[in-house]
């Protein structure tokens with residue numbers, strides 16, 4: 001498999017990424033609690049990344065700036081998606097690692113997401129202590145995960161999650 005090239009998402013990429021997300025998550029994606037945080041809030045433009053193989057868009061990742069209670073230096077990772085035809089080649093890993101590195105460089109202290117610990121654990125994500133952080137809707141507590149970009153930020157992040165345009 002060729003190397004993945006990473007670029008910032010442009011307007012032309014958005015419909016292709018939406019199609020990939022529709023295939024990956026189905027119509028239920030609109031009712032997910034993470035989607036409700038992102039609804040109506042522009043993601044962080046410098047953290048909307050696309051992955052390319054030989055000029056073909058095969059995936060992408062976005063982050064949205066969030067407040068958790070009074071703490072405003074966190075971001076919500078998602079969605080991240082890789083085209084089914086090229087899954088399992090490390091492209092998801094590359095997108096997550098690059099996105100997280102850029103989020104850190106932007107000054108974010110914490111990354112939150114709703115996802116599978118068996119996948120995200122490899123990047124250092126850990127489950128959020130039960131009841132510490134709430135989303136606008138139900139979330140399986142085992143799937144609410146956080147990664148500290150600045151040590152100590154998770155214990156300071158308590159309360160409701162709200163997206164904001166950064």
Ligand SMILES: CC(C)(COP(=O)(O)OP(=O)(O)OC[C@H]1O[C@@H](n2cnc3c(N)ncnc32)[C@H](O)[C@@H]1OP(=O)(O)O)[C@@H](O)C(=O)NCCC(=O)NCCS
Pocket residue numbers: 024025078079080081082083086087088089090091092093094114115116118119
């Ligand atoms: C999750 C996703 C982005 C990973 O992309 P990818 O390019 O296949 O990922 P990588 O190649 O870096 O990693 C593949 C490894 O992760 C594992 N993996 C993928 N999804 C997983 C999950 N949900 N839980 C546990 N492990 C998972 C694979 O089994 C594989 O394991 P291996 O390295 O031991 O063979 C991709 O599978 C996808 O688009 N899925 C549908 C959308 C989705 O679920 N997004 C994440 C939730 S927001």
